[in-house]
Amino acid sequence: xxxxxxxxxxxxxxxxxxxxxxxxxxxxxxxxxxxxxxxxxxxxxxxxxxxxxxxxxxxxxxxxxxxxxxxxxxxxxxxxxxxxxxxxxxxxxxxxxxxx
Amino acid sequence: xxxxxxxxxxxxxxxxxxxxxxxxxxxxxxxxxxxxxxxxxxxxxxxxxxxxxxxxxxxxxxxxxxxxxxxxxxxxxxxxxxxxxxxxxxxxxxxxxxxxxxxxxxxxxxxxxxxxxxxxxxxxxxxxxxxxxxxxxxxxxxxxxxxxxxxxxxxxxxxxxxxxxxxxxxxxxxxxxxxxxxxxxxxxxxxxxxxxxxxxxxxxxxxxxxxxxxxxxxxxxxxxxxxxxxxxxxxxxxxxxxxxxxxxxxxxxxxxxxxxxxxxxxxxxxxxxxxxxxxxxxxxxxxxxxxxxxxxxxxxxxxxxxxxxxxxxxxxxxxxxxxxxxxxxxxxxxxxxxxxxxxxxxxxxxxxxxxxxxxxxxxxxxxxxxxxxxxxxxxxxxxxxxxxxxxxxxxxxxxxxxxxxxxxxxxxxxxxxxxxxxxxxxxxxxxxxxxxxxxxxxxxxxxxxxxxxxxxxxxxxxxxxxxxxxxxxxxxxxxxxxxxxxxxxxxxxxxxxxxxxxxxx
Numbered sequence: 001x002x003x004x005x006x007x008x009x010x011x012x013x014x015x016x017x018x019x020x021x022x023x024x025x026x027x028x029x030x031x032x033x034x035x036x037x038x039x040x041x042x043x044x045x046x047x048x049x050x051x052x053x054x055x056x057x058x059x060x061x062x063x064x065x066x067x068x069x070x071x072x073x074x075x076x077x078x079x080x081x082x083x084x085x086x087x088x089x090x091x092x093x094x095x096x097x098x099x100x
Numbered sequence: 101x102x103x104x105x106x107x108x109x110x111x112x113x114x115x116x117x118x119x120x121x122x123x124x125x126x127x128x129x130x131x132x133x134x135x136x137x138x139x140x141x142x143x144x145x146x147x148x149x150x151x152x153x154x155x156x157x158x159x160x161x162x163x164x165x166x167x168x169x170x171x172x173x174x175x176x177x178x179x180x181x182x183x184x185x186x187x188x189x190x191x192x193x194x195x196x197x198x199x200x201x202x203x204x205x206x207x208x209x210x211x212x213x214x215x216x217x218x219x220x221x222x223x224x225x226x227x228x229x230x231x232x233x234x235x236x237x238x239x240x241x242x243x244x245x246x247x248x249x250x251x252x253x254x255x256x257x258x259x260x261x262x263x264x265x266x267x268x269x270x271x272x273x274x275x276x277x278x279x280x281x282x283x284x285x286x287x288x289x290x291x292x293x294x295x296x297x298x299x300x301x302x303x304x305x306x307x308x309x310x311x312x313x314x315x316x317x318x319x320x321x322x323x324x325x326x327x328x329x330x331x332x333x334x335x336x337x338x339x340x341x342x343x344x345x346x347x348x349x350x351x352x353x354x355x356x357x358x359x360x361x362x363x364x365x366x367x368x369x370x371x372x373x374x375x376x377x378x379x380x381x382x383x384x385x386x387x388x389x390x391x392x393x394x395x396x397x398x399x400x401x402x403x404x405x406x407x408x409x410x411x412x413x414x415x416x417x418x419x420x421x422x423x424x425x426x427x428x429x430x431x432x433x434x435x436x437x438x439x440x441x442x443x444x445x446x447x448x449x450x451x452x453x454x455x456x457x458x459x460x461x462x463x464x465x466x467x468x469x470x471x472x473x474x475x476x477x478x479x480x481x482x483x484x485x486x487x488x489x490x491x492x493x494x495x496x497x498x499x500x501x502x503x504x505x506x507x508x509x510x511x512x513x514x515x516x517x518x519x520x521x522x523x524x525x526x527x528x529x530x531x532x533x534x535x536x537x538x539x540x541x542x543x544x545x546x547x548x549x550x551x552x553x554x555x556x557x558x559x560x561x562x563x564x565x566x567x568x569x570x571x572x573x574x575x576x577x578x579x580x581x582x583x584x585x586x587x588x589x590x591x592x593x594x595x596x597x598x599x600x601x602x603x604x605x
Contacts (some may be wrong), residue, residue: 009354009362042356049356053339055329056353056384060342070316070342073351073367084343096337 002035002087003064006075007042007049009057012029022075029082060085113142114243115167119154119186120147120174120202125228129172132232136239141261143239151177151186158193169246170198170238172226174203175213188217195219196249199243204228288376295375306385308365311374312334316343319374328365328386330357344369344382353384364388401504407458408503416459419466423473426462429546434458434593436542436583437535439592441581446534453505454535460507461514463538464494478554491524510535514543517574529576537576541567541583544575551594560593 006022008015019039019071026035038092042049042057052061062069075086082089103431118129126147133145146168148154171190175183187199199222201213207421214220224242226234299320302309308325310318315504318336326333345351351364357363365384372381412477420426437458441451465473468490472483491512498508516522518529522540525531532540548563564587571580586592 009356021510043360053341054356055336055339055341056355056367058353071345072342073353073369074346077345080345084345 001064002030002062003038004035004085005040005052005061005063006040007040007045007052007054007057007059007061009042011039011041014088018076025078029078030087062087113144114169114239114246115161116143116145116239116243117154117157117168117171118145118147119149119151119171119177119183121149121178122174123149129235132235133239135232136236140223141240143243148465151181151183151189153187155189155193158190158197162194167194167252168197170200170242172200172202172235172238175201175203175208184216187223191218191222196222196246196253198222198224198246200224200226200238200242202226202228202230265359275360291376295373298372298374304379305383308386310341310382310384311372312341312344312380312382313374314378314380316380317340319379325384328363328384329355330359338518341382344380346370346380351384352387355384364391403506408501411462411501412456412507415463419460419463422470423465426473427463429550430459430462431552432546433539433542436545436592436596437538439586440538440542440579440582441535443586444538444578446538449505450535453503453507454510454538455506456505457510457514457535458501458539458542460498461494461511461543462490463497463511464490464492466497467493475553476554486516488523506533506535509533510539512536512540516540518576519576538579541575545592560587564592 004026006019008019023037023081026037040048042054058073058075058096060071060081069085071081075081079090081087116129116133118126120126120129126149129147130145133143137143146157150159154173159170171187173183173187173190177186179184183201183203190197191199199217201208201223203225204227208225210225212221217223224425226238247354255536270578274297300318302311302322305322306324306579308328309322310325311320313319318339318341319330321333321336325336329336344367346369353365353367355363355365364387366387367382367384369380369382372379417428420428433456438451438455441454446454455587464486468487472479472486475483477521491514495508495512498511501507510533512527513527513532516525516527516532516536517534517540520528522525522532529537544567545560545563548558548566549560551557564584567575567580567583571577583592
């Protein structure tokens with residue numbers, strides 16, 4: 001089970017729209033039951049942001065499984081995000097070959 | 101016979117030179133050596149009666165590389181120079197040769213003679229009268245030593261040759277290595293110089309810049325970044341910024357500051373080397389002000405478009421108040437044209453402009469006498485010519501309005517026909533804008549279907565058959581086909597003909 005945190009600044013319309021796309025992307029790639037996504041606002045969770053060394057938003061953290069992986073910037077670039085977070089995209093041809 | 105103790109003579113050839121001014125002594129040498137040679141030893145004897153002959157013989161042996169191992173030299177040579185002189189010369193010519201001085205003198209100063217000739221360890225003395233055994237001992241012993249010396253000299257020469265060859269190879273390798281080291285040092289120096297320049301550029305850059313290692317850990321931040329983040333380098337260095345996605349396009353990010361404010365930044369990441377190690381440089385440009393201006397501009401544009409929309413609506417209403425037969429026509433044309441354009445998947449911005457233009461496409465009729473517009477009988481050719489000026493009048497009214505759409509042009513062209521028979525300019529298909537071509541079809545459809553001052557409405561089916569009739573002549577075939585398709589689907593016209601004169605959604 002992947003535990004993914006995403007730090008954002010504000011929950012405005014555009015951000016919520018992008019977060020919905022992000023959740024959809026993760027569901028498609030990882031499967032609905034294989035990840036847990038927690039959205040954290042740096043303004044609402046300043047202590048957690050300091051503890052996680054959040055310097056900019058959006059910052060995406062793969063908290064579980066260890067080791068922690070951190071990506072900043074465009075979280076909708078699926079290929080690069082999955083590479084940076086070392087997530088196993090079950091829909092990619094490579095993954096299918098591995099699982100066989 | 102050689103005594104048993106001397107029978108094991110060397111298998112090597114031993115060349116012997118005997119020098120004496122007494123022929124009887126030379127003959128004695130000959131006899132002794134012959135006996136030795138007959139006993140299986142490879143001894144070869146040369147005889148000389150004078151010092152000069154002895155030197156010539158030695159020179160000859162050197163020339164053909166068939167050297168003597170030892171020389172028996174009579175010290176007291178009566179004929180010319182003495183044996184000591186001759187031995188000294190021979191030693192100079194052939195340093196490896198063994199010399200045995202032979203003398204009948206009872207007292208010989210061995211020390212003095214040895215001091216006068218080089219290599220005293222290769223000098224021996226034999227008292228006359230000598231025995232054959234003494235000669236054989238000298239020949240056998242010194243011949244073997246001479247052969248061993250030669251072997252050693254050869255081995256030494258070979259060894260020295262190998263050492264020399266190895267030294268040359270090592271020198272070459274050393275030279276190549278030194279060259280490589282110098283090259284690397286130069287490359288490293290150039291790299292360091294380049295990186296120093298990088299650092300200087302980064303330090304002075306107005307954009308915030310962070311250098312990350314391959315794991316996303318911050319190695320360095322420039323002064324602009326300290327300012328942008330409102331933090332000290334200590335708050336960054338060694339912390340994990342994160343894996344920054346490299347893309348051709350900049351990524352928009354937000355930076356929360358300590359005072360609670362938020363900065364909008366444009367982030368770019370590129371690969372580089374930082375002090376010879378792979379690294380990433382993240383540059384962040386503060387676009388907070390630009391974003392604010394963009395929002396304000398968008399608001400202004402929206403307000404501006406709303407104003408234009410309102411103005412057009414007001415102009416449309418004004419015209420329709422004057423000419424009751426135009427009432428509802430322009431709005432109806434706008435709705436029909438919009439449906440056609442949407443079906444044709446024209447860009448939204450094009451549809452928007454076309455709809456605006458359709459709402460006021462007959463605005464030029466404001467310049468035509470009301471009596472002509474509402475004349476219940478057929479128009480005369482002069483009256484019709486007057487009516488036709490409404491496109492140009494409309495253009496002149498609208499041309500100075502700065503709108504985000506080409507409304508004046510569309511109005512100007514809405515009576516053009518693709519075969520060039522339209523008015524006012526007689527343009528062909530390629531010169532009539534798409535918006536005007538769609539309005540031209542929608543205008544015809546509504547004009548035929550609706551009531552006119554001089555006739556009753558001819559019906560929608562007839563209107564559609566008319567545009568089909570002139571498809572490709574007056575009207576754009578694609579627009580006609582789309583209109584027919586919509587008509588057959590029942591979505592071309594309003595369900596209620598008396599719809600209010602409002603802009604279509």
